[in-house]
Amino acid sequence: MSRVLFHPRYVLAVLALSFFLLALHSGxxxxxxxxxxxxxxxxxxxxxxxxxxxxxxxxGAPIDDGITGRPIAIEIELLHxxxxxxxxxxxxxxxxxxxxxxxxxxxxxxxxxGGERRRLSLSFTPEVRGMHRLAGVALxxxxxxxxxxxxxxxxxxxxxxxxxxPFPIDRFPCAPQLPTPATPFExxxxxxxxxxxxxxxxPGDPLRRIHWPSTARLGRLVVKEFxxxxxxxxxxxxxxxxxxxxxxxxxxxxxxxxxxATKRGYPVGLATAxxxxxxxxxxxxxxxxxxxxxxxxxxxxxETFHRAARAGGCPRGTLLLRLAPLTGIEExxxxxxxxxxxxxxxxxxxxxxxxxxxxxxxxxTLPFRGLVVTPDDRLPDRLRMGMPRGGFPSRAS
Numbered sequence: 001m002s003r004v005l006f007h008p009r010y011v012l013a014v015l016a017l018s019f020f021l022l023a024l025h026s027g028x029x030x031x032x033x034x035x036x037x038x039x040x041x042x043x044x045x046x047x048x049x050x051x052x053x054x055x056x057x058x059x060g061a062p063i064d065d066g067i068t069g070r071p072i073a074i075e076i077e078l079l080h081x082x083x084x085x086x087x088x089x090x091x092x093x094x095x096x097x098x099x100x101x102x103x104x105x106x107x108x109x110x111x112x113x114g115g116e117r118r119r120l121s122l123s124f125t126p127e128v129r130g131m132h133r134l135a136g137v138a139l140x141x142x143x144x145x146x147x148x149x150x151x152x153x154x155x156x157x158x159x160x161x162x163x164x165x166p167f168p169i170d171r172f173p174c175a176p177q178l179p180t181p182a183t184p185f186e187x188x189x190x191x192x193x194x195x196x197x198x199x200x201x202x203p204g205d206p207l208r209r210i211h212w213p214s215t216a217r218l219g220r221l222v223v224k225e226f227x228x229x230x231x232x233x234x235x236x237x238x239x240x241x242x243x244x245x246x247x248x249x250x251x252x253x254x255x256x257x258x259x260x261a262t263k264r265g266y267p268v269g270l271a272t273a274x275x276x277x278x279x280x281x282x283x284x285x286x287x288x289x290x291x292x293x294x295x296x297x298x299x300x301x302x303e304t305f306h307r308a309a310r311a312g313g314c315p316r317g318t319l320l321l322r323l324a325p326l327t328g329i330e331e332x333x334x335x336x337x338x339x340x341x342x343x344x345x346x347x348x349x350x351x352x353x354x355x356x357x358x359x360x361x362x363x364x365t366l367p368f369r370g371l372v373v374t375p376d377d378r379l380p381d382r383l384r385m386g387m388p389r390g391g392f393p394s395r396a397s
Contacts, residue, residue, distance in 0.1 A: 042147065049148035052141040053089070055082030056112065056152075060134060063160040070165070071123040074106075076137060083114035091120065092138040094153065098130035103138065126162040129251065129294045134158040163294045164248075166255035167379065172234070172319060173347040173371070198222045199317075233279040234261050234268045235314055235344075239301045239324040241273075246351040249375035250323040251293050253349060257321060258293075262286040269313075273299025276308040279318070302335070309342050316343030326352035326372055336368040351375055 023031035059077040066072035074093070080086060089109040095102045106122045126132060136155045142148070198211045201221030214222040236254050240247040254270070261268035262283060269279035270289050274297060277289060308314060320339050324332075332348050339346035348370035366372070373379055 041145065045145045045147040048144055049142070049150040052086060052143050052150040053139050053152040056080055056086060056089070056139060056154075058137045058154045058156065060137075060156045060158045063134060063158050065161045065163065066126060067163050068126055068129050068165045071125050072160070072162075074122045074124055074134070076120050076122065078109065078112060078118045078120065080112045080114060080116050085114055086112045086141070087143045088141050090140040091122075092140065093122065093124065093134065094136040094138055095124065096133040096135045097126065097128060098132075099128050101135075129162050129164045129248075131295065132160055132162055134160075161291065161294050163290045164251045164255045166259050167252045169253070169256035169260050172257070172260065173321070173349075173369075198224055232266060233315060233318045234266055235271060235279060235305075235318050235320050236268065237271045237301055237305050237320065237322040237324075238273075238296065239322060240298055240351075241300050242325070243298045245375040246325055247296075247298050249351060249373075249379055250349075251296055253323060253379075254321075255290060255293055258286055258289050271301050271305045271308060272296055273301045273304060276304050276313060278308075278313055306338075314342060314344055318344045320344040320346045322346060322348045322370075324348065324350055326350040329367060332366075332368050332370065336370075346370075349373065 061075040091107045093104045138153045205223045209223040211224045267279035270277045350372045
């Protein structure tokens with residue numbers, strides 16, 4: 001309040017009025033002159049502030065998509081269509097973000113000559129994922145005396161997408177050292193391939209791989225399957241019904257898993273409340289799934305997953321990674337039973353609040369395959385230390 005009251009324009013206005021009243025009372029010519037000069041300064045400053053930003057336009061270049069927490073390059077061009085130079089222009093970027101309108105002071109242009117074009121290279125660090133829009137550029141100038149401030153906002157419409165920042169994840173929970181599918185694992189490590197289950201016999205399978213107990217029980221040829229010949233698919237299920245830190249942490253974990261699957265050459269898919277995306281390989285699939293994560297809304301995804309599973313969207317042997325809130329152990333056990341019933345290998349990462357952390361603190365105490373974490377700064381370390389090592393449980397035959 002005191003800063004507003006002692007603003008130069010109010011001080012000068014009070015001085016001008018005081019000089020005028022004193023001049024009327026005393027009749028002194030000097031006081032009339034002082035009142036006139038003070039009033040002239042105020043009027044001149046006001047008139048110039050109204051013209052300080054006239055004739056200035058803005059051109060905005062397309063903005064590349066970015067990642068949360070990392071600077072994004074922004075290019076804008078100021079152009080002055082008039083002849084008289086403009087001075088002391090403050091440039092403020094106006095963004096429409098998922099969390100609301102944001103004003104970001106970006107630059108100060110000390111002088112913009114008549115007919116000049118000035119390109120500004122700026123940066124913006126997004127705080128949240130989702131669709132962002134550069135809605136305009138606000139220009140401010142206090143030239144010449146800083147007594148009055150001219151303001152003008154020039155609208156723009158430049159949209160860009162902000163992806164989540166993936167957590168650094170170096171292995172999958174059920175298979176810490178899966179070979180790249182294109183690399184013959186057994187040729188590099190004879191006899192050391194990891195057994196992950198059984199499947200029906202296919203022409204060309206070596207006889208030494210026949211699993212005789214299952215063959216006798218089922219009455220048909222069944223062979224052992226190893227990591228190197230399994231075309232494993234990875235399906236990530238984000239089942240977060242509420243917004244907040246838990247949802248954002250789940251999105252970052254999912255992004256880390258998608259990046260790891262792409263790096264190692266595995267098909268990866270995603271199931272959310274908004275839709276089901278079948279598992280595929282490649283960087284194109286990675287970008288599509290990252291786009292889904294960037295625009296993800298809270299919601300339950302179990303029904304989406306069940307519909308896809310009934311339609312054959314989750315083949316037997318799929319590594320099913322579920323991200324969900326810690327709402328109860330029974331729900332997690334029920335989901336594990338459903339997943340195993342369709343031949344998937346489930347792993348559940350449940351997000352709890354700190355008060356729930358003491359109930360179940362590590363995967364060894366859980367009645368299902370999974371891990372309980374809290375969405376805090378220690379989550380990456382918890383993922384590295386808490387991911388269970390070892391092979392998949394045997395496939396249902």
